[in-house]
Amino acid sequence: xxxxxxxxxxxxxxxxxxxxxxxxxxxxxxxxxxxxxxxxxxxxxxxxxxxxxxxxxxxxxxxxxxxxxxxxxxxxxxxxxxxxxxxxxxxxxxxxxxxxxxxxxxxxxxxxxxxxxxxxxxxxxxxxxxxxxxxxxxxxxxxxxxxxxxxxxxxxxxxxxxxxxxxxxxxxxxxxxxxxxxxxxxxxxxxxxxxxxx
Numbered sequence: 001x002x003x004x005x006x007x008x009x010x011x012x013x014x015x016x017x018x019x020x021x022x023x024x025x026x027x028x029x030x031x032x033x034x035x036x037x038x039x040x041x042x043x044x045x046x047x048x049x050x051x052x053x054x055x056x057x058x059x060x061x062x063x064x065x066x067x068x069x070x071x072x073x074x075x076x077x078x079x080x081x082x083x084x085x086x087x088x089x090x091x092x093x094x095x096x097x098x099x100x101x102x103x104x105x106x107x108x109x110x111x112x113x114x115x116x117x118x119x120x121x122x123x124x125x126x127x128x129x130x131x132x133x134x135x136x137x138x139x140x141x142x143x144x145x146x147x148x149x150x151x152x153x154x155x156x157x158x159x160x161x162x163x164x165x166x167x168x169x170x171x172x173x174x175x176x177x178x179x180x181x182x183x184x185x186x187x188x189x190x191x192x193x194x195x196x197x198x
Contacts, residue, residue, distance in 0.1 A: 011162050015099040023091030027084040086144035089151040096158050
C-alpha cells in the first residue's frame with residue numbers, strides 16, 4: 001500500500017490515517033456482508049423451504065442452519081462489531097510499523113519493520129483462533145481487547161518527531177472581494193430604460 005498508492009505518506013500522521021481508512025473500509029465491507037446474510041435469513045425464516053426443490057438431506061441441513069441462526073442469543077450478534085472495533089487499532093499500528101520501513105534511516109529501507117508487521121498480524125490471528133477453539137468466543141474477544149490496548153500504546157511509542165504540516169488555506173474563507181461602486185448614469189429620455197434598476 002505504501003509502495004504504490006500512498007507513496008507520499010511517510011509520516012506518523014499519514015500512517016494513522018491510512019490505517020484507520022484500511023480498518024474502517026474493512027469494517028464497512030464485513031458489515032455489509034453480515035447485513036446481507038441477515039436479510040437472507042429473514043427471508044428464509046418465513047419461507048417454506050420444501051418449495052425450493054432441495055434434496056431431503058439439503059432440506060434438513062438448511063432447516064437446521066436457519067434454526068441455529070435464530071437460536072443464537074442477540075448479544076452474540078454483537079461479536080462482529082466488537083471484533084471490528086478491536087481490530088481497527090491493529091490496522092493503525094500495522095500502518096505505523098510499515099511506515100518505519102521508509103522513515104528509519106532514510107535511504108536505507110529497513111524491511112525488518114515489514115517483517116515485524118507481518119509477524120504481528122500472524123500472531124494476532126493465530127492467538128485469537130487458538131483461544132476461540134480452546135475456550136470460547138468471549139475469551140477470544142477479551143484477547144482482542146487486550147491486544148487493542150497494547151496496540152494503542154505501541155502506536156504512540158513509535159511516534160517520531162516530524163515537521164508540522166504546512167497550514168492549509170484551502171478551507172479558509174476567501175478574501176473579501178474589492179468593492180464595486182457603479183458610476184452614476186445621467187437619466188435622459190433616451191437611456192431611461194437602461195437606468196431602471198439602479
